[in-house]
Amino acid sequence: MKFSLSRESILKPLQLVVGVVERRQTLPILSNVLLNLEHARLSITGTDLEVEIVGVTEVSSGGEDGDVTVSARKLVDICRSLPDGSNIEFSSSEGKATIKSGRSKFTLATLPANEFPSVDEGDKAVEFVVSGSLLKGLIESTSFAMAQQDVRYYLNGMLWELNSNQLRAVATDGHRMALSDGACDVSVDAAIASILPRKGIIELSRLLDETDVKVTMGSNHIRVLGSDYCFTSKLVDGAYPDYDRVLPKGGDKVVIGDRAELKQAFGRAAILSNEKYRGVRILLSSGSLKMVANNPEQEQAEEEVFVDYQGEELEIGFNVSYLLDVLNVVNGDNVRLTLSNANSSALVEDAEDGSAVYVVMPMRL
Numbered sequence: 001m002k003f004s005l006s007r008e009s010i011l012k013p014l015q016l017v018v019g020v021v022e023r024r025q026t027l028p029i030l031s032n033v034l035l036n037l038e039h040a041r042l043s044i045t046g047t048d049l050e051v052e053i054v055g056v057t058e059v060s061s062g063g064e065d066g067d068v069t070v071s072a073r074k075l076v077d078i079c080r081s082l083p084d085g086s087n088i089e090f091s092s093s094e095g096k097a098t099i100k101s102g103r104s105k106f107t108l109a110t111l112p113a114n115e116f117p118s119v120d121e122g123d124k125a126v127e128f129v130v131s132g133s134l135l136k137g138l139i140e141s142t143s144f145a146m147a148q149q150d151v152r153y154y155l156n157g158m159l160w161e162l163n164s165n166q167l168r169a170v171a172t173d174g175h176r177m178a179l180s181d182g183a184c185d186v187s188v189d190a191a192i193a194s195i196l197p198r199k200g201i202i203e204l205s206r207l208l209d210e211t212d213v214k215v216t217m218g219s220n221h222i223r224v225l226g227s228d229y230c231f232t233s234k235l236v237d238g239a240y241p242d243y244d245r246v247l248p249k250g251g252d253k254v255v256i257g258d259r260a261e262l263k264q265a266f267g268r269a270a271i272l273s274n275e276k277y278r279g280v281r282i283l284l285s286s287g288s289l290k291m292v293a294n295n296p297e298q299e300q301a302e303e304e305v306f307v308d309y310q311g312e313e314l315e316i317g318f319n320v321s322y323l324l325d326v327l328n329v330v331n332g333d334n335v336r337l338t339l340s341n342a343n344s345s346a347l348v349e350d351a352e353d354g355s356a357v358y359v360v361m362p363m364r365l
């Protein structure tokens with residue numbers, strides 16, 4: 001195998017792929033990337049057996065088709081350390097890969113390409129084309145609510161639910177929930193639900209940009225094909241909770257406030273909240289939302305924000321971090337909070353755009 005190309009041409013696909021490669025692997029070959037050259041087209045593949053990313057680039061000259069695997073971290077570090085605009089010559093034979101650039105030469109150990117595992121594509125349930133920016137927006141507006149290491153493994157991921165002309169993303173960790181809808185041109189007979197693992201969501205978000213992508217949803221896998229990459233992820237096997245039951249209904253106390261003002265006030269109140277429980281009490285009265293935070297050192301923060309609210313007084317507690325997470329992803333100038341009583345969850349959404357809704361459970365303080 002032999003090829004040459006510019007530093008920038010190989011660095012971009014390498015950086016797309018290297019995030020999925022784990023540093024500590026039980027299988028040594030999983031810390032490598034697979035380089036495959038065919039008809040002047042170089043594919044670079046990284047996988048952790050759950051998620052696979054393939055980055056693609058064109059080589060400039062001197063190509064001899066073939067495939068080999070080399071250490072992902074060493075290859076990316078070598079390419080990064082070379083000067084801008086430099087040309088890289090790569091060749092491999094007899095268990096060694098040689099990288100030359102100017103007066104620099106590196107020799108790396110290789111492992112056979114036929115031992116490199118591939119993530120099976122599986123069957124295709126549905127294919128559709130959607131804007132990358134729409135997918136990225138769905139992920140960014142909901143991913144903060146995914147669980148991190150919950151024993152309910154299906155919560156450590158994100159639900160994608162495809163209906164005709166609509167893709168819905170849902171994430172929850174059992175204490176709060178985020179739901180966002182996006183329009184897409186597809187027709188399905190029945191809703192298709194897939195749970196993507198947390199790592200897959202994080203890596204996919206890094207790959208997406210403004211360009212359109214082709215999404216293939218199967219029973220065990222999901223594949224997203226972009227202009228210069230192919231992302232494949234196994235799906236989490238499990239039943240996602242019925243999120244519709246979690247959405248609070250019939251809330252009669254509607255508060256509309258300035259998002260930036262509320263975010264700043266909650267941020268200041270959070271400074272003196274309990275570091276472990278992060279609780280803040282909200283006292284609602286006509287035209288006013290007052291927040292009070294206390295901690296075990298008997299310190300207290302009080303903030304008051306003028307809001308559009310005409311209703312009876314209410315006192316309710318929340319984890320201030322959960323509220324701040326929502327206020328960070330809502331894009332509009334104003335935010336709407338819908339409440340029922342001190343024991344019911346709050347429904348939070350953009351006052352002008354109802355495509356995303358957030359549920360935050362109350363706390364006893």
